[in-house]
Amino acid sequence: MVPVLRDAYNAAFTQEQFDRFLHDLNKKYVPLQFRVAETPVFVPKGFSRQLFDACENIIDIILQPGFKEKTDRAIPRNYQVPNENGHPHFIAFDFGICENADGALEPQLIEMQGFPSLFAYEVFLDDVYSSYYDIPENYSSYLGGLNREGYLSALKSIILKNEQPENVILLELFPQRQKTSIDFYCTEDLLGIKMVCVTELIKKGNRLYYLNNGKETLVKRIYNRLIFDELQQQETTVQEKARLLFEDLDVAWVTHPAWFYRISKFTLPLIRHKNIPETRYLNEIKTVPEDLEQYVLKPLFSFAGQGVVIDVTPQDIQNIKDPENWILQKKVNYAPVIKTPDEPAKAEIRIFYFWEEDAPRPRPVNNLARLSKGKMIGVRFNKDKTWTGGSFALFEK
Structure with missing residues (x-):
């Protein structure tokens, strides 16, 4: 440019x-x-x-x-989590x-x-x-x-706010396996906080703990990197363990899951x-646009491009069983603006x-x-x- x-x-x-x-x-x-x-x-x-x-x-x-x-x-x-902040x-x-x-x-x-x-x-x-x-x-x-x-x-x-790094965790689901794990290692290095899998949390009363070099350590703040939708794809034991996140816990979320x-x-x-670009909830569209090729169909609750329909047909829209959870968005014309060797x-x-x-x-x-x-x-x-x-x-x- x-x-x-x-x-x-x-x-x-x-x-x-x-x-x-x-x-x-x-x-x-x-x-x-x-x-x-x-x-x-x-x-x-x-x-x-x-x-x-x-x-x-x-x-x-x-x-x-x-x-x-x-x-x-x-x-x-x-996925209703208590104590949402402002x-x-x-x-x-x-x-x-x-x-x-x-x-x-x-x-x-x-x-x-x-x-x-x-x-x-x-x-x-x-x-x-x-x-x-x-x-x-x-x-x-x-x-x-x-x-x-x-x-x-x-x-x-x-x-961290005013807390010590050992009382703040980066929360993820099997963080070392994530494609973005490099960011978690960088966060540990630059901020001094540990990455913790949701399966490693320990609940006592309304407080959470984790093992920090073998020592049970109180969690006061959660730097949340867990996308809750991913929990649906996990085995039952992982989902059951994660249920503690939906309880009224004495912990501050950074940032609270509701904002996702x-x-x-x-x-x-x-x-x-x-x-x-013009965007409408699919369930509020009375007449399907005739120029559907100019639109993209997206699920509201997905990430990393999953479920997106690029070349939309009337049949694609008819096949949607929960239109309240989808949007129809006007396509944009990406410019091939970055000159490269090919x-x-x-x-x-x-x-x-x-x-x-x-x-x-x-x-x-x-x-x-x-x-x-x-x-x-x-x-x-x-x-x-x-x-x-x-x-x-x-x-x-």
Whole structure:
């Protein structure tokens, strides 16, 4: 998106240097379970202004009175967790780099989540990248005037608050097996907190404990990385163990599981903005659009692109048994804007927002990017292709 920087980067690129970069990225913690793209995305000021304008518009809607009432239905009945707090600690906004009718580039919101992302891994990625490549002057992956130190200070403050690291855990389901496990190892290193599987929790009264180097240790805060929908796919013994999470526990959630559902695909039909594609709940559509090829069908409660129907037919809609749990979203025209040695790549940018507990609204802090040459952006849809996968964006200051 910044032709001068793109041309210079591509001209200087060598596979040998990239392989050394990958080696360092994979050796410190654990080998990455996803492909890393050969390039960052360079974002000029004009494009980033559009991104942040859309994000702030969504935040205005979240702050409106009655938002919780409007989104209560988003939380499945069997996933009601007590002690929800006033707002999420984290929000992530996914935007596709798209082309409008006039041929100009613009961001279009794809999804959003009131849930953490790869907050610690992106610090590590930026660190290793910076040791091999020069960051262009006046560009940074950190947002809102933050640098590495300011970003980590904010992250620690939100997750730990005033507690000792041993009393704060990163909660996941078999964390070492997850594709994003690199982020958990980075979090342990940078924040000093342990990753804990839900099956390892010990409940005494209304308090939770875990074994920290063999010592039973009180849990005061949970940095929640567990996607509750995943529990449905587990064996009965795991689901039974996880039931303790739905009890009235003396523990603080960061961020509370309810926000994963409230700020999600469920929220999209509530928003009207030029950088947010038209989205409607499937059960509220009286007449199916004749140009269905211009829409995508998405389940409300899924993640990582699972269940999404790209080429929608009337039969697909007729086959939906629970239309209240689906949305029909206008397709966006991804622009193959990232020049690569063979075919150009499309890209999505995820903007990280942090929301300190006493702050009136959240603020942008960092990002990640994903490059694709397939129909969908996720790394699982780009096998055997180069210059695709996970990366980050460098924003013009």
